[in-house]
Amino acid sequence: MINFTAGAGLRLDDLRVGYRHTRRWPASEPDRVIVDGITAEAPAGRVTAVLGPNGAGKSTLLRTVAGLQPALGGAIMLRGAAGVDHDLLRLSPRDRARRTAVVLTERVDVGLLTGREVVELGRHPYLGLVSRLTDRDHRLIAEVLADLQATDLAEQRFAELSDGQRQRLLLARALVTEPELLILDEPSAFLDVGARVDLMALLDRLARQRSITVLVSTHEVELALRMAHQLWLIDDHRLITGTPSTLIDNGRIGTVFGTPHAVFDPATRTFGVRT
Numbered sequence: 001m002i003n004f005t006a007g008a009g010l011r012l013d014d015l016r017v018g019y020r021h022t023r024r025w026p027a028s029e030p031d032r033v034i035v036d037g038i039t040a041e042a043p044a045g046r047v048t049a050v051l052g053p054n055g056a057g058k059s060t061l062l063r064t065v066a067g068l069q070p071a072l073g074g075a076i077m078l079r080g081a082a083g084v085d086h087d088l089l090r091l092s093p094r095d096r097a098r099r100t101a102v103v104l105t106e107r108v109d110v111g112l113l114t115g116r117e118v119v120e121l122g123r124h125p126y127l128g129l130v131s132r133l134t135d136r137d138h139r140l141i142a143e144v145l146a147d148l149q150a151t152d153l154a155e156q157r158f159a160e161l162s163d164g165q166r167q168r169l170l171l172a173r174a175l176v177t178e179p180e181l182l183i184l185d186e187p188s189a190f191l192d193v194g195a196r197v198d199l200m201a202l203l204d205r206l207a208r209q210r211s212i213t214v215l216v217s218t219h220e221v222e223l224a225l226r227m228a229h230q231l232w233l234i235d236d237h238r239l240i241t242g243t244p245s246t247l248i249d250n251g252r253i254g255t256v257f258g259t260p261h262a263v264f265d266p267a268t269r270t271f272g273v274r275t
C-alpha cells in the first residue's frame with residue numbers, strides 16, 4: 001500500500017527498471033537491472049529533474065514511467081487533483097495516454113504534416129470512432145499554441161522547422177493531451193544555452209499553472225540545480241532524491257559528477273576545472 005506524503009503527483013514504490021532477458025538460451029540468464037529499489041515522489045505543480053551520469057539509466061527510468069517499456073517490478077502511482085490514485089502499470093493504454101504525455105528527444109518523421117497537424121495528434125487518446133476533433137479540441141489547441149507562442153509555427157510544415165521550433169510544437173502536442181504527468185527525456189539536447197534556460201522556465205510555469213507533474217531528464221546539472229524544485233539523482237543503480245540544496249550540501253552532486261578534471265563548487269553551484 002502506498003502512502004503519499006504530499007498531495008497530488010507521481011510516486012514510485014520499490015520500482016525496478018531495466019531490460020528483460022528475451023533470449024531463449026541460456027534460460028537462466030537474469031534480467032538486466034539498471035536501477036533498483038526506486039522509491040520516490042514527484043509533486044504536481046513542480047518540475048522534478050532526473051540527473052545522472054551517461055548510462056546511469058535516466059532514459060530507462062523515464063521510458064518505464066511513460067509506459068514505453070515494462071517495469072521489472074514495483075509500482076508507479078499517479079495521484080490526481082481529486083486525490084484519486086491510479087496505478088499506471090494497470091491502466092489501459094488509452095487511459096494511460098490521457099493522463100501522461102511524453103516528449104522524447106528522437107527526431108520524429110511525420111512526413112508532410114504541418115505543425116498544427118502534429119499538435120492535433122495530442123488529442124488522439126480522446127477521439128472516438130469518428131476521429132473528428134470537436135470545437136473544444138480546436139479551442140484547446142489554439143489556446144496551447146498561443147500560450148507557447150507557436151501559433152505561426154503551426155502553419156508551417158513540421159519537417160521544415162528548426163529543432164527548437166519542432167520541440168516547441170512537440171511540447172504543445174503533449175500539453176493538448178491535458179496530462180497530469182508530463183515526461184521529457186533530455187529536451188534541451190538540441191537547444192542553445194538561452195533556449196535551455198527558457199525551456200526550464202517554461203516548464204516551471206506550465207507545471208505551476210496547470211498543476212502538472214513534470215519529470216525531465218537532463219545533462220544540464222547546473223541549470224537543474226538552479227531551476228528544478230526536486231531532483232532524482234541516479235548513482236550506481238540507485239535513485240537518491242532531494243532538493244537541489246540537500247544534494248549539494250550532502251556532497252552527492254560533487255561525488256556523482258566530479259571527475260579527475262571536473263570539480264563541483266558548492267558555493268557557486270558550478271563546475272570548474274580542477275587545477
Ligand SMILES: Nc1ncnc2c1ncn2[C@@H]1O[C@H](COP(=O)(O)OP(=O)(O)OP(=O)(O)O)[C@@H](O)[C@H]1O
Nearest residue numbers: 019032034052053054055056057058059060061219
Ligand atoms: N535495449 C536495451 N537493452 C539492454 N540494455 C540497454 C538497452 N538500452 C539501454 N541499455 C543499457 O541501460 C543502461 C542505461 O541506459 P540509459 O540510456 O537509460 O542511460 P542514460 O542515463 O539515459 O544515459 P545517457 O545520459 O548517456 O543518455 C546502459 O548501460 C545501457 O547500455
